[in-house]
Amino acid sequence: MIFERIRKNRLLKQIDPHHLPQHVAIIMDGNGRWAKMRGLPRTAGHHEGGKSLVRVLLACHELGIKALTVYAFSTENWKRPKEEVDYLMQLPGQYIDRYLPMVKEHNIKMNFIGHLDQLSDELQEHIRRAQEETRENTGLIFTIALNYGARSEILEAIKALIKKANEDAIDVESIDEGLFEQHLMTAGLPPIDLMIRTSGEVRLSNFLLWQLAYTELYFTKVKWPDFHEYEFYRAIIDYQQRHRRYGGL
Numbered sequence: 001m002i003f004e005r006i007r008k009n010r011l012l013k014q015i016d017p018h019h020l021p022q023h024v025a026i027i028m029d030g031n032g033r034w035a036k037m038r039g040l041p042r043t044a045g046h047h048e049g050g051k052s053l054v055r056v057l058l059a060c061h062e063l064g065i066k067a068l069t070v071y072a073f074s075t076e077n078w079k080r081p082k083e084e085v086d087y088l089m090q091l092p093g094q095y096i097d098r099y100l101p102m103v104k105e106h107n108i109k110m111n112f113i114g115h116l117d118q119l120s121d122e123l124q125e126h127i128r129r130a131q132e133e134t135r136e137n138t139g140l141i142f143t144i145a146l147n148y149g150a151r152s153e154i155l156e157a158i159k160a161l162i163k164k165a166n167e168d169a170i171d172v173e174s175i176d177e178g179l180f181e182q183h184l185m186t187a188g189l190p191p192i193d194l195m196i197r198t199s200g201e202v203r204l205s206n207f208l209l210w211q212l213a214y215t216e217l218y219f220t221k222v223k224w225p226d227f228h229e230y231e232f233y234r235a236i237i238d239y240q241q242r243h244r245r246y247g248g249l
């Protein structure tokens with residue numbers, strides 16, 4: 001414990017508070033492998049993964065990061081065994097029940113993206129409550145992607161724009177990047193500066209494909225349940241050493 005605190009403080013000192021990423025996105029990967037290595041069921045990995053999420057959320061809040069977006073369930077994750085899907089589907093509700101008071105105390109605003117209408121009524125009710133009770137909060141915007149897939153998000157945006165054009169509500173020539181972004185599920189969120197993926201996999205897996213176009217990517221072999229605050233600080237320090245050129249020189 002004491003060594004963990006020393007390590008944390010040493011890394012914290014290296015972070016420049018004036019050069020923080022505004023918006024961090026995370027693919028929380030490696031829960032299943034973490035559990036398997038310990039002879040535990042995959043659900044135990046997700047259970048531990050939930051604890052990492054709370055730690056990282058608080059670390060973002062303490063640093064003053066404006067937005068955190070995490071991939072909790074993809075449109076492809078339904079292919080997993082029923083027992084695992086059921087577990088993953090009740091986890092957000094369980095966390096909302098337990099942590100909503102803490103989230104409200106920290107002025108965090110909760111937001112959900114994805115095809116939420118396909119989730120159970122019970123989970124939709126938890127989501128509604130979390131969003132409703134934190135609507136006025138002005139601190140960190142915490143977005144959870146549930147039943148989310150970037151390709152279908154982009155298609156939905158295109159369909160919405162075509163519909164508006166057909167109804168003469170917009171002129172096709174007026175469709176630019178700004179207008180397109182307003183039709184994505186992330187409308188209103190700041191641009192994503194840093195995307196972290198844990199567990200050694202180096203791919204985007206249909207996560208925020210449009211939004212990540214100029215994002216700095218950070219991949220670590222650490223599995224999500226082992227991703228402590230100091231691992232998060234390492235990612236921020238790495239980000240701060242990069243020189244973003246956006247295609248310029």
Ligand code: FPP
Pocket residue numbers: 028029030031032033034046047049050053071072073074077088091092095144199224
């Ligand atoms: C990927 O690891 C992880 C997931 C599909 C689920 C992520 C969910 C959590 C971290 C739980 C917390 C969520 C909330 C909203 C409380 P994997 O299962 O694909 O791992 P593997 O690649 O090792 O099999």
